[in-house]
Amino acid sequence: MAPQPHDETCKTRKFDRRGWHSGIEEELLRLQDPPSAEDVELLLAREFQDWQRRPRLATAALTRFSKAGRGRLAWQVLLAMLARGVETNVYHYGAAIRACETSGDWMLATHLLEVMAAEGVTANVFTCSSAMGACGSQWQIALVLLNDMISSQVLPNVVTCNRAIATCAKGGAWTTSLELLRRMEEVDLTPDVVSFNSVIKAGQESAHWQLPLQLMRRMQERNVPPDAGTCNSAMNTLLQHGKWQRALLVMDAMPQMQVATDVITMNTAMMALVAGDGWASALELLETMSSKGPSPSIISYNIAIHACENAGDGRLALGMLRSLSGAKLRPTAVSFNSAISALQKGSQWQLALDTLWSMPARKVRGDAVSFNTAMAACVTVGQWRLCLNLLQRMLDIELRADQVSYSTAMSACGEVGKWQDVLELLLAMTQAKLSPDTLACNAVLSAVARERRWVRAKNILNVLENSGVRADVASFNALASGCTSWQDSLLLMEEMHHRILVPNGITFTTVMSCLERAGVWEGALAIVAVMREHGVDCADVEDLAVATLAEADQWELALALQPHHGLGSGTAALLMSCEQQGLGEVARQILSDIAAALPAEVAAALRGPSAPPQLVRPNIGVLSRASASPYRKELSLMRRAIMAEPSPEAILQAMADFGQELGEAGAWAKFAGGSKAETLLAALGGAPPVGSEAFEVLEIGTYCGFSAVSVAAASPVQVTTIEIDPVLVAISRGIIAHAQLSARVQVWTGHSRLLLPRFKERSAFRCFSILGIW
Structure with missing residues (x-):
């Protein structure tokens, strides 16, 4: 029979694997979300008669909307059907509630259940399960629905309970999810792998890291085979509780459980290795994924770049970032941010800025974290102007700067004494309607207090506290510094x-x-x-x-x-x-304590400055072990000096040769050799003593004793030399003793600020020559 004029659209109705559909569904899907009742009713005006005769056509349309997650559209269609007297059934409501589940609209899903009851349509286990699935993290609502379902004599099945458990997991109600699992077993519902996985996931919020392992044992007892999701959730829960070693053990046991690892497993294992400072092993795991599978994702590379960040290896992080192109993966802002942070930790601020500016070319928009991290890199090396430029750049591209942005800029200015600029930044921060936080407060206090403006800093703290800022220990540390x-x-x-x-x-x-x-x-x-x-x-x-x-x-x-x-x-x-x-005995005891932690050569010199040469003569093996010492250059100099003949001339020549070798290697000898020694002796010769007994030379900064030996060898004067570092005192005393000058050269330990007054008291009637060589 030919279609009636009002049924013109039937000409285009087709049947495919989705069922009967017409172009009207596409028109409805193109409506705004949520659509107006008038628009929906206008488009459906010619469909209602067909839907009345064939309810499956309405079900097909509503199912299409549910797959698209258009719960509000499905609701308006149902309202239009009710208004036109078109019969509605449990399948229509079920499709609409599934649409709510897809879009997470739990309020509409529960309302649809109420409308069903009012229209005399009995809900079934599927509609109730879908409504629970729509609850998201609203686990209390899901439990109410579960109880209402049982009260209505609609028996829940495993899927229903799984939806309720999953909702509890999302809402952090891990104890309730455990209780639901127990109740399933009480009513002869056998929990499946989905049930256990949801409870394990819920356990991430608990304080009991053993929970996932206990649940996996229960699965084994009940012959419920775990899957990758089980192991991944267990690993993630263990990792969140800091049990990274046990997380790796779960992965190691997966082959025995006949569970294949997937990319999520490998990513979690990489995070576990990074948590345990095993960043190199994490990178090796990424290589294994690239060569043997599963294929790494962008998350895998982001974890690897973060591992480089933890190691402070900026260049390796950049290499990882560049390798994304070869892996046919597009970097994200997280990828760049981790790389910039790695460069910042390595004080490679130029590369950090280059990486930031390269983001647009890779079609990645930098966010506040990108700029803040680059700004922090500038702070590390005192580039305060660049830091301010980055802040201005953020504002120019309409990227909202946050408290961290302003606080970092304040720190940059404060580090170089620009406290007025810090106060201007604080004002700009408030004008940007950003409330100063404790971090910003501390940056301001540090900058002002550093300039010894303690009273002003205290007043600023009072003002900031009145505006709601909470001072912490760092705030008072900043004040104390001023x-x-x-x-x-x-x-x-x-x-x-x-x-x-x-x-x-x-x-x-x-x-x-x-x-x-x-x-x-x-x-x-x-x-x-x-x-x-x-x-x-x-x-x-x-x-x-x-x-x-x-x-x-x-x-x-x-x-x-x-x-x-x-x-x-x-x-x-x-x-x-x-x-x-x-107090010679006490001094010797102090020196002996220091010597216990030092190489044998210095220890011998510390324990007795007049020790015979055979006691202080270096042992080559010990010196090689001390090569990593912060005094390695001085130890090598001491070795060269004491290996020379025990005369001032031979020792000075050995030390001068050592200094020349250092200079040729691009290092600084830090003692007055060569032309500096000639200048020193010329200065001494320019002020001839009236009498050797009434004349002394005072040197401030002994280092290893080169100048003291030079002066004592060139003139029969008494030399007093001051050195604050006990180790250098020991080294210089050993060299002076080997030069047989201990009777005329005294090495005093301490700061010149404290020793000069004592020196003046001791030598009130003598003439001094104070020499300094740079």
Whole structure:
């Protein structure tokens, strides 16, 4: 029979693997989302008669909308059908609810269930399951639906329970998901691999890292074969709890469980290796994926670039970034950001900027993290102008700068003393409607306090706190760094105590520095006691305290405070105090403590500056082991000097030869050899002594003793030379002893600021020549 005029569209209706459909579905899908009721009814006006006769046509249309995730469109179609009296059934509502599930519209899905009941259409297990699937992370709603379903005598099946468990997993309700799993078994519903996988995934929010392993054992007991999803979820849960070794063990056990690894497995294993500082192994795993499979994804490469970032290897990170082209993968902003961060950690700021500017060519738009990381690279090397230019560039391309952007720019300016610029940036930040956070606050305080504008910094903190910024320990550390008064630094610590802010090593070091400069040894002892009460272990603080006590000639207290001595300024000051007070036995004990951690040659010199040459003559094997020492150049110089004949001339020539070799290798000898030595001796000759007994030479900065030996060899004067580093004192004393000049050359340990007044008191009626060579 020929179609009626109102059924013109039937001419274009076709049947394919989707079922009966017409061009009207495409027109409906082109409507805005959500569509208006008028537009939907107008388009369907010629369809209702056919749908009344053949309800499957409506079901096919609604199914098409569900696959497209157009829940609101399906709802408007159902409303139009109800308005026109077109019969609706459970299949129509089921398709509409599936559309809500696809789009995650749980409110509409639950409303559709209510409409079904009002229209006398009985929900079935499939519609209820779809409604639960629409709940997303709204696990409480899913549980209400599950209970309503049971109350309506619609028995849930495994799929229904799996949807409820999955919703609990998304909502972080891991205990509820476990309970649902238990209830399934109670009602003779056999959990499948999807059930267990959902519970394992939910367990990521629990504090029990053992949970995924326990669930996998239950699967084995119930003959539920795990799949890659099981293992991947278990590995991810273990990794989130810091159990990266156990995550790798799960992957190792997958072949025994007859589960093939996939790209997600390998990516998780790479993350586990990075978490365990095994960045090189993570890169090897990427190579294995490239050669043997599964094929790495962009996430795999991003993890590898992040591994390079952790290792601080910027060039390797760049190589990984470039290799994406060969792998036919397109980099993301994350790829570039990790590479820029790796370059920043390696202080390769030029390459970091080049990488940032190369992003548009790779069709990747830089985000705030990209610019912030590049700005941080500029801060590392003091490029504050470039940092400001990057901030301006962000604003020019309408990329919203955040608190980190402004804070980084503030830090850059603060590092070079541009505190006025820091305050201007703070103003610009507020004008951009960005509330200053603690990071920004600390950047401002550091910049202002660094210029010793302590009162201004304190006032700024008060203003920022009134605007809602919360000060932390770093804030007070910044303030303390600007204190010129030790009383003010102690007041800051007291205020921290009232605010229940626990001081850290930086706090104690900063306050102790103030006390050391002021020579307040009683306060130094008190700060060490407070630090120990807080359980803070900071060798620098104790070293400064020892220095403070030693400089005040409180050597007994200093020894009690630090029985074992290292190479810090405190040890040098204590050694100075003991030597100046004639406490030879105590000084020798201090030197012996230092010697215990040093190579044999220096140790011998430390234990006895007048030791015979055979005791201080270097052992080649020991010297080779000490090649990684921070004193390796000085040790090599000492070896060359003591291997020479025991005369000033031979020793000076050996040292000069060593200096020339260093110069030819592009290094600096740091002692006055060659023309510098000639200048030194000429200066000495220009001021002939009135009498050798009434004339002394004072040298500040002994280093290894070259100048002292030169002066003593050229003139019969008494030489006093000052050196703050105990190791260099030991080396120079050994060389001077080998030159047989110990009777006329004294090496004093300590800082010239402290020793010069003592030198003046000791030699009040003598004539001095103070020489300096650069």
